Amino acid sequence: MKRWPFAGRRQELEDLVRLARDPTAQGVVIAGPAGVGKSRLAGEVLTHFHAAKVTLVPVRATKAASSIPNGALADLIPRQHPPHLVNTLRWAADELLAHARGRVLVLAVDDAHLLDSHSAEVIASLVRAGQARLVATLRTGEPTPDAVTLLWREGHVRRYDTDPLSDLDVAAVLTAALGAQPDDATVRRLGEVTEGNALFLYEVVQAAMASGALSPIHGMWKLTGDPPLAPRLVDLIHERIGALSPELKEVLEYTALAEPIGARTLSSLTSERALLEAEERGLVRVRVDRRREIARLGHPLYGEVARERLPELRRRRRHADLVAALESTGLHRREDPLRVTVWRLAGGLGAAPRPLLEASRLAWSAHDYPLAIRLGEAALEGGGVSASLQLATLLDYAQQPDRARAVLEATPEPEDEPTRARLVLAQASNLAWGMDRLGDALDLLSSAEKELKAAPPRRQVTVQRLGLTASAARPSEALRLSADLLAHDLGPAQRAQVLSSRALSLCYAGRTGEAVTLVHEALRDAAAWRDELPALISPLHSTWAMCGYFSGDLAVMDQAIASMRAALAGxxxxxxxxxxxxxxxxxxxxxxxxxxxxxxxxxxxxxxxxxxxxxxxxxxxxxxxxxxxxxxxxxxxxxxxxxxxxxxxxxxxxxxxxxxxxxxxxxxETDRAVELALAAAADCRESGLAAFEAVALHDVVRLGAPAAALARLTELASSHEGPRVRLAARHAAALAGGDPEGLLGVAEGFDALGMRLHAAEAAAHAAAVLRRTRGEKAARAATTEAWSLAGACQGPDTPALRGLAAPDLTDRELQVAQLTAAGHSHREIAQRLGIAMRTAMNHRNQAYWKLGVNSPAELAKALNRFH
Structure with missing residues (x-):
């Protein structure tokens, strides 16, 4: 197997190196499940020992040698001990110690849980006596010799339980292995499939690359579709789960088809004994949710393998069994109609249109578009106009407007007004969002408002017209229309739609605080409207996040993103x-x-x-x-x-x-960029889009033309909500007035908001003013501030930053600066670098002078932020 470069897990590696060298103990034992990457971590830890001071002795424990005395040490000690020798443990320990040749003996034991008892005691005796250091790995959940477990229980070594790779680790590993970064969606998908198991990750990636499912697209690796199950990966899974009895295979198959599944339902389909054994072997995990026990697969890939190997007839029988088990207990839970309908189809039992439509709507509410569409298509036969409208709506929201259009064109004209109104709504949505024909959509809605006689369906059409008006960035018109609608007694879904449209319009108009209040009001009542219109979750959260963007409140953005992630889970x-x-x-x-x-x-x-x-x-x-x-x-x-x-x-x-x-x-083309920004600002002002206008005008300032934006930004700062526009106005005033202190204050303000690129540009503007008016020496501190901020921005190249050069520190000055920033004294720095204390002081003073700082704290701020 090709070896990938070591990457990720920086903190874990630092912790392990510290523990391995800890003078109060004799080493570290790295514990974790199979495939998590313990051996690789141990190997990296060993490279941090000074090669000239230690003798590294690898010990490989195996299952085959686990029953043979000294089996793990067979290659390290003589085959026979001297005749009549009584203490064979001491003899074996001395033989191992002889390998040290006067250096510190470091024993590297892989799979310590497989050590035979004699080898384990020999190694433990050397560690207990302080004659050897230990870096070992062992698999959790496996029996381990007492001699090894006592080492950490008695404090002779430290135990470190390593976790699966995080998404950040997965990204780092793949970047190192593939030579380019994977995109965020690919990292998340591979992390889900492998649950951070390093061995599985390797095999999944190799298989995906071989099949073309993982390939570089525009400089980044992207996974399209599900990664395939290569034979080697399947073999690994079977090796992990071991041989399965028919009963255990049943547990695995039912769980793979139905997870999450109630443990009682699962045991009724198999047996309590089989379920308990499956949990003990890690095939399934059981957690308690309130009073209910829920079973899931022990690893996602177990289900992939089980489903792939399941013959079609047995798959159908399993689904039929699941239907019978759930229907026998009654469909009490909200998701039960969806689950039983899906299983009925998979089991060949069929389902009536009404249950199919209900199940389709439940799948939509769970944001499972492929399943919702599949069920909606199944409901078309015999489902009538309602089934057609539901399917068309689903297809539109699932980004398949052409298919939605075909369904709508085949839908007969309804006779009753409520259904006719639903058809108009679906047609208007398709025209606007799928065909880019807003005018036709609004004309259709206006005609329907005049033709519909009953108030409820007519109001539905008006609500839709409001939604399109707000989305078309016409805030004044949308605010008037929403105020009229809120004066009526609206149902939960209609009210939420109106609040969403009004919030979006307020956001565009720069009234972000009011907008967030309305978003929260709508989301508080989500339980009352979510099943009717689950897609509304998205625009509400999008508006919430935009309010943070335009106001400069990143905490608001983070809250909106976290809430949206939770709402769209699955x-x-x-x-x-x-x-x-x-x-x-x-x-x-x-x-x-x-x-x-x-x-x-x-x-x-x-x-x-x-x-x-x-x-x-x-x-x-x-x-x-x-x-x-x-x-x-x-x-x-x-x-x-x-x-x-x-x-x-x-x-x-x-x-x-x-x-x-x-x-x-x-x-x-900076001049042209300024012209474009001013034109965009003028268009937004005419349309009442103060939020966009403020951003465009600040772009003018960032591009170095503050006078053209100053007056209007000052006006907006008095009415637009949030600190962003106020800082933009200060930025314009300070740059137009040649005020370097004011510009540095603006940089500090943007930095406090977390907007570091904007902060870097303001600091760069300050440095330019200082250089022009007071000379290079006066500009050093501002230049360092801009350099430090820009260094945290991952490759910015804007006009304000293009002339920015890194401070001209030598390698030694940078070393001393970093150690000073970390809090080390001159004496400690001199000892660590092997230089005179006066030399260390001179290097520090040079770094201070070049960076324009005067203290370790200022130095730390610049360097730490940059790195």
């Missing part, structure tokens, strides 16, 4: 919700200056194969590329966004306008 199949979450995360990362992270988050949606309304994500991706100076790539991405997006009538075009500003700046 999302399957591309939908507007997935795109909204990616866009919010990407915007938050960009606002923080984490440009590389923003690209990772936005890469998957920006390169989605089929979705037709990913333009917002693509435009954000292009903007991030432009901020990194990647002009050609940004231009191509933006062009693709305009070609792909089927809702150009929305605020999407305002985002495009803002992106064009930074594409021009990346191309070196």
């Amino acid at each position: 999302q399957r199949g591309w939908s507007r919700g997935e795109g909204s979450l990616a866009l919010a995360r990407g915007n938050a990362a960009t606002l923080r200056g984490q440009l590389g992270a923003a690209l990772l988050v936005l890469h998957a949606p920006a390169n989605h194969e089929t979705a037709l309304t990913v333009g917002g994500c693509m435009a954000a991706y292009a903007a991030t590329q432009a901020l990194r100076g990647e002009a050609s790539a940004a231009r191509d991405t933006l062009r693709a966004a305009l070609a792909r997006n089927r809702a150009t009538w929305t605020a999407f075009m305002r985002w495009v306008a803002l992106t064009r500003v930074w594409v021009a700046a990346a191309e070196g």
Whole structure:
């Protein structure tokens, strides 16, 4: 097996190296489940011992030798001990000790749980006596010799339980192994499938690369579809779970088809004894949720293998058994109708249209679009107009508007007004969001409002017209219309829709605090409307996140993103919700200056194969590329966004306008970028979009033309909510007035908000003013501040930062500066680097002078933030 470079797990490795060298103990035992990467961690720990001072002796324990006395030491000691020798333990220990040749003996024991008792006692005796240090691995859940367990229980060595790879570790490992970064969606998917098991990750990635499911797309690795199950991976799974009795195989198969499944239901289908044994062997995990015991697979890949190996006839029988078991107890839980309907179809038992429609709606409520669509299609036969409308709506929200259009065109005209209104709503949504025909959609809604006689269906149409008006970034009109609607007695779903539209309009108008209040009001009542309109979860959260973006409150953005993630947990199949979450995360990362992270988050949606309304994500991706100076790539991405997006009538075009500003700046056309920003600001002002206008005007300031934006930014600062626009106005005033102290105050303000790219640009402006008015020496501190802030922004290349050079520190000055920043004294630095104390002081003083700082605290702020 090809060996990947070691990557990730930095903190774990630091902890283990510290424990392995701890003078109060004799080493460390690394414990964890199979395949988690214990041996690799141990190998890296061993490289941190000084080669000239230690003798490393590897000990490989195996199952085959576990019953043979000294079996693990067979290659290290003579085959026969001297005749008539009484203390064979001492003899074996001395033979091992002889390998040290006067150095410190380090025993590297892999799979210590497989040590035979004699070898274990020999190794333990050397460790207890302080004659050897130990770096060992052992598998949790396996019996381990008492001699080994006593070592950490009695404090002779430290035990360290290692966890599976985190998503950050998975990203680092794959980047090192593949030579380029994987996008965020790929990391999350591989982390879910493998649960951070390093061995499984290797095999899954190799199989996915061989099949083409994992490939580089526009500079990043992207996983498309589910990774295949290669024979070697299947063999590994079977090796892990061991031979299964028919009863255990039943437990595994039922769980694979139905998880999460009640433990009592599972035991009734198999047996209590089989379930207990399956849990003991790690085939399933059982947790208690209130009074109910829930069983899940011990690892996701167990289910993949079980389902792949399941013959079709037995699969159908298993599903039929599951239906019978659940129906015998009654469908008491909310999700039961969905589960039993899915199992009926899989078991060949069939289902009537009404249960299929109910199940489809439940799947939609769970944001499982592929399943909801499959059930909706099954309900078409005999389901009538209601089934057609539900399927068309699902297809639209699942980014398949052409299929939705075909369903709508085949739907007969309903006779009753409520159903006719539903058809109009579906047609208008498809026209606007799927066909980019807002005018036709609004005309259709206006005609329906005049024709419908009953108030309830007519009001539904009005609510839809409000939603399209708000999304079209017409806040004044939408606010008037929403106020009229809120004066009526609305149902929960209608009221939530109106609140959502009003909140979006308030957000665009710069009234972000009011908007967040309305979002929270709608979400508080989600239980009353979620089943009727689950897709509303997405725009509410999107507005919430945008309020944080426009106000400069990253905490608000983080809260919205966390809530959206929880609300969309289990999302399957591309939908507007997935795109909204990616866009919010990407915007938050960009606002923080984490440009590389923003690209990772936005890469998957920006390169989605089929979705037709990913333009917002693509435009954000292009903007991030432009901020990194990647002009050609940004231009191509933006062009693709305009070609792909089927809702150009929305605020999407305002985002495009803002992106064009930074594409021009990346191309070196700063004057043109300023013109584009001013034009975008004027358009937004005319449309009442104060939030977009403020961003565009601050872009003018960031590009170095503050006088053109100062007056209007000052006006907006008095009415627009949030600190971002106020800092933008201060930025314009300080730059226009040549006030370096004011600019540094602005940089400090943006840094406090977490907006480090904006802070870096303000500090760079201060450095330029100081250099021009007071000379290079006076500009050093501001230059260092800008360099430090920009260094935390993952590759920015904006006009304000292009002339910024890193402080000219020598390697030795940088070493001394880093140690000083870490709190070490001159004497400690001199001893560590092997230099005179006066030399250490001189290097520190040079670093202070070049960086323009005067204390270890200021030094730490600059260096730590940069790194």
